[in-house]
Amino acid sequence: MQKKWLLSLVLVLTLSILAACGSGSSAGGDGGEEVTWKLNHIRPADTRTDKSANEFVTNVLDETEGRVNIEIYDNSQLGDYQLVQESVSTGEIEMQLATLGTNVDPSLQVAIAPYLVTNWEEAKQLYNSEDGMLNNYLSEQLEKQNIKLLAVYPQYFGSVFLAKEALDPKNPNVSKDMKIRVPAMKSFEEFGKGIGFVVTPLPASEMFTSLQTGVVDGVLGGGTELYYNQLSELGEYILPINTHFEAHYLTVNKDKFESLNGEDQEAILNVAKEFETAAFAQAEEEQNKYNELIEEEGVEVIELTDEEVKVFADKVRKDVWPIIESEYGEIFDDVKKELGI
Known part of the structure; x- marks a missing residue:
């Protein structure tokens, strides 16, 4: 009789352990681990x-x-x-x-x-x-x-950081006679050229030194937050033309x-x-906030209206997009349809 009772107890304990293991087997599951x-x-x-x-x-x-x-x-x-x-x-x-x-x-x-x-x-x-x-x-x-x-x-939206005044900065159809750093990407190289700059592809790690030594006169590819934190002591102007969405x-x-x-x-x-x-x-x-902060550091933010930003966008979409769209494949055609362009 005692043996039967012990056997039943062992069976109950075994089933309880198996049930407990099964209930916690699914990570994040109902009542799981x-x-x-x-x-x-x-x-x-x-x-x-x-x-x-x-x-x-x-x-x-x-x-x-x-x-x-x-x-x-x-x-x-x-x-x-x-x-x-x-x-x-x-x-x-x-x-x-x-x-x-x-x-x-x-x-x-x-x-x-x-x-x-x-x-x-x-x-x-x-x-x-x-x-x-x-x-x-x-x-x-x-x-x-x-x-x-x-x-x-x-x-942020991208902006252009300039160490000196550009010629007619709000006009993308005028040569600025300035050399600016751009990321080593065809899209940014063609973009910089398309809005009137001479471009020099450089990694982000070389922005400060290239500006400090006069290798370039400005930077494209970042936003005002980046420029404020890393470059503000070297600059004179911010051109907030919403270059790209980051x-x-x-x-x-x-x-x-x-x-x-x-x-x-x-x-x-x-x-x-x-x-x-x-x-x-x-x-x-x-x-x-960063536009205000960088102005406190003595860097002028050149204000543009939505219409003035659109002039840049229209020129880039017309002149630069045909050169760079092959970089992205079919998705770029879909984007243009979505935008009605």
């Missing part, structure tokens, strides 16, 4: 990007009731964003908030093509995660790398995301949507 992910971003601690990332992480933890914990690594602690994107693809690192890496898919460079959009409202329409035509394309291409695009995080992208390994239960996936998507909506408002305010 918690997951901890790594998120790399490329801005220093306490910047707007870092604060937004921390708020995103806090909201995800709250909305998933503690099941999805995300650890932030700021200022590219996990490595160069191109390499980290490859690690997100394999799942070695789960998430990143950064510029899109284009080593695997060069067509992603279309995101920073000159004058796809000229103002914040146009940017929201083309890049938003809900129905933005360009965002849909980026999402589809990233999925081929096993990466899910959660949200776009706008940074954004970072919040991405996650697709397999890791889909391993979560539906409730947690939906929670993360909702938090990401709020993250993106807030970022658009913040970015516009931030751009205005």
Whole structure:
């Protein structure tokens, strides 16, 4: 009798253990085990990007009731964003908030093509995660790398930084008789030439020295925030002609995301949507803030109306786009149709 009782007890305990193991087998599932992910971003601690990332992480933890914990690594602690994107693809690192890496898919460079959009409202329409035509394309291409695009995080519209006064700076049809640094990309080289400058392709790491030594008279390819933080002591003017739309992208390994239960996936998507909506408002305010800050450093911001910016955009779309559109493939034709061009 005692043996039968012991056998029954062992059987009950065994079944209980198996049931417990089965209930926790799905990471992030209903009542399942918690997951901890790594998120790399490329801005220093306490910047707007870092604060937004921390708020995103806090909201995800709250909305998933503690099941999805995300650890932030700021200022590219996990490595160069191109390499980290490859690690997100394999799942070695789960998430990143950064510029899109284009080593695997060069067509992603279309995101920073000159004058796809000229103002914040146009940017929201083309890049938003809900129905933005360009965002849909980026999402589809990233999925081929096993990466899910959660949200776009706008940074700024590009401007031109000048160390001396340009000839008729608001007129893109006049030669400026100035040499400016541009990124080593055909799109920016042709863009700089198309609006009247002599261009010198240089990496970002050489901007300060080339300006300081007079190798170039200005810089194209960044925004006023960058110029304020790195170059303001060397400049005289900012030409805010909205050269291109610069954004970072919040991405996650697709397999890791889909391993979560539906409730947690939906929670993360909702938090990401709020993250993106807030970022658009913040970015516009931030751009205005840096225009004011750089003026306090003695750099004049040359004010342009929307119509004056449009003159630059029209010229670039007419003269430069035909030269560079082959860099992006068929997507550029789709973008032109979307824009009615």
